[in-house]
Amino acid sequence: MTSSLHLPPRFGRRSLLGLGALGAGAMGLAACGGPEIGGGDGGGGASEEADVDFSGVDPAKKIDFWTSHPGGSQEVEATLIKGFTEETGIEVNQVTAGSNYEEIAQKFQTAQAANSGLPAVVVLSDVWWFRYFINGNIIPIDTLVEQLEIDLSDYRDSLVQDYQYDDHQWALPYGRSTPLFYYNKEHFADAGLPDQSPETWEEFAEWAPKLTQGETAYMYPDLAGYAGWTLQNLLWGQNAAWSDEWDITCNSKEAVTALQWVQDSVFSDGWAQVASSDSADTFAAGVCSTTIASTGSLVGVLESSSFDVGVGFLPGGTADGPVCPTGGAGLGIPAAISKEEQLAGAMLIEYMGRPESTVAFSAATGYMPVRKSADLTELVKKTPQIQTAVDQLEVTRPQDFARVFLPGADQEMAKSIAEIVTAEGDVQEAMDGLKETLEGIYTKEIEPKLS
Known part of the structure; x- marks a missing residue:
C-alpha cells in the first residue's frame, strides 16, 4: 500500500466522524492478543445514549467494579471503596478481572459476547478502550x-482530553502515567556524572560508557506492552513517529534513523540491553544503571531499591517540542447494563476521582494525581520524586494514532522491534513490514467506518 491513508482535515483527534453513532456495527478481524472489534452487544448506538436523562433514576444498591489493580493498587482501591460505601450505602464488589490490562480487556470482551455479568465500572487502558467506543460497548x-x-475543568487537561471523542466524554482518568x-x-x-537525567539521548550515549557499575548502562523496557509506548519518545525526538494521524510513518527516513540508533546501542555500541521482564524490577535490583519505566512503578521501585533513586524527564533529541507520551487507564461504564447500575457506577467514578482520592491513589502507586486541585503537599513531602512526574505532564504529547487506535498494533510494534533489538534484523525491512501490517489493520478494521 502507499502512504495515501490521509483523513480529510475534519477528522481530527477529538471528532472521528461521529463514530459513536456506529453502535455495535460488526468489524471483522480480531485484534492480536485482545478483544475483537465488532460482535459485542452495546445496547444500541453509543451516541444515541448521550442525552439519556438519569434524573429520575435511583442508583443500584450493589455493583461490580472490574479492575486489574494498576500499580499494585488493590489495597488502596479497597480503602476507597469502603469510604464510598460508607457515604452512599452502595455496596461495591471489587473484582480482580485480570492481572494486567490485556486480561481485563479479554474478560470484558467475553462478558460482552455473553451479554451478561457485566460490571458497572471497568478499568480500560489507553490501547483498549477505543474499540469499545467504536462498538458502542461503553456509554458517553x-x-x-x-x-x-463533576468538574472536568479540574482534571489535568491532557489526561481528561484523552477520553473525548465525537464531542462526548467516554471515560475519566484513573491510573494515569507517563514514562520516567x-x-x-x-x-x-x-x-562522575551529574545528578540528573540527560537532556538528550545523544548526551546519554556519551555518559553510558562511564556507567560500569551495573551489568548494563541502560535497560530498554520489555517489549510486550512497552515498545510501542516508550519508543514514541525516541521517535518524536528525531521528528519521527509511528504515524501522522492515520498515515503510517514508521518506515520514514527519520524513523529508521532513530531505530537504527536503538539497535546500535544494543549491538555495535553495547551499552544497552532489552529487559526480559519488567525493567523497573531489573533496575531496582541494581542490574542496570538506568531505565525508562512508568510513573506507576515509582513507589514500588523506591521501596525495593537499596540505593538512592533519581528520576527525571525523558531525554529529547534534535526535534523541538514535547517528547513524552501519557499512558495508563481510565474508568468507563458499560452500555449493556441498567440505568440504575450506570448511575451507581458513575457515582463510584466520581468518588474515585475526587482530589483526596487521587492523592491517596498516587501515594500508594506513583500514578499521576489527576486533579488540579489535589493537595500534593504531603504526597510530595513523602515522595519528592512524584513532583518530577507531575511537572512532566506539562510537556506531554498525545500518543500516535497507530498505537492507541489500531487494534493489535501495540503487539505488532513489539514484534517488529524484537526483530531489531534481539535478532539484529535490518531496520528498514522491519519498519517496511510493520507499515504494511498497520495499514492492513487500518484498511480492514478502521477505514470502512470512516468512509
Missing part, C-alpha cells in the same frame, strides 16, 4: 458528569 458519560456535578527516566544515583556519582 456527559449527562452523568453534569448530574453529579530512572537512574541509580550511586552509579552516576561513581561515574
Whole structure:
C-alpha cells in the first residue's frame, strides 16, 4: 500500500466522524492478543445514549467494579471503596478481572459476547478502550458528569482530553502515567556524572560508557506492552513517529534513523540491553544503571531499591517540542447494563476521582494525581520524586494514532522491534513490514467506518 491513508482535515483527534453513532456495527478481524472489534452487544448506538436523562433514576444498591489493580493498587482501591460505601450505602464488589490490562480487556470482551455479568465500572487502558467506543460497548458519560456535578475543568487537561471523542466524554482518568527516566544515583556519582537525567539521548550515549557499575548502562523496557509506548519518545525526538494521524510513518527516513540508533546501542555500541521482564524490577535490583519505566512503578521501585533513586524527564533529541507520551487507564461504564447500575457506577467514578482520592491513589502507586486541585503537599513531602512526574505532564504529547487506535498494533510494534533489538534484523525491512501490517489493520478494521 502507499502512504495515501490521509483523513480529510475534519477528522481530527477529538471528532472521528461521529463514530459513536456506529453502535455495535460488526468489524471483522480480531485484534492480536485482545478483544475483537465488532460482535459485542452495546445496547444500541453509543451516541444515541448521550442525552439519556438519569434524573429520575435511583442508583443500584450493589455493583461490580472490574479492575486489574494498576500499580499494585488493590489495597488502596479497597480503602476507597469502603469510604464510598460508607457515604452512599452502595455496596461495591471489587473484582480482580485480570492481572494486567490485556486480561481485563479479554474478560470484558467475553462478558460482552455473553451479554451478561457485566460490571458497572471497568478499568480500560489507553490501547483498549477505543474499540469499545467504536462498538458502542461503553456509554458517553456527559449527562452523568453534569448530574453529579463533576468538574472536568479540574482534571489535568491532557489526561481528561484523552477520553473525548465525537464531542462526548467516554471515560475519566484513573491510573494515569507517563514514562520516567530512572537512574541509580550511586552509579552516576561513581561515574562522575551529574545528578540528573540527560537532556538528550545523544548526551546519554556519551555518559553510558562511564556507567560500569551495573551489568548494563541502560535497560530498554520489555517489549510486550512497552515498545510501542516508550519508543514514541525516541521517535518524536528525531521528528519521527509511528504515524501522522492515520498515515503510517514508521518506515520514514527519520524513523529508521532513530531505530537504527536503538539497535546500535544494543549491538555495535553495547551499552544497552532489552529487559526480559519488567525493567523497573531489573533496575531496582541494581542490574542496570538506568531505565525508562512508568510513573506507576515509582513507589514500588523506591521501596525495593537499596540505593538512592533519581528520576527525571525523558531525554529529547534534535526535534523541538514535547517528547513524552501519557499512558495508563481510565474508568468507563458499560452500555449493556441498567440505568440504575450506570448511575451507581458513575457515582463510584466520581468518588474515585475526587482530589483526596487521587492523592491517596498516587501515594500508594506513583500514578499521576489527576486533579488540579489535589493537595500534593504531603504526597510530595513523602515522595519528592512524584513532583518530577507531575511537572512532566506539562510537556506531554498525545500518543500516535497507530498505537492507541489500531487494534493489535501495540503487539505488532513489539514484534517488529524484537526483530531489531534481539535478532539484529535490518531496520528498514522491519519498519517496511510493520507499515504494511498497520495499514492492513487500518484498511480492514478502521477505514470502512470512516468512509
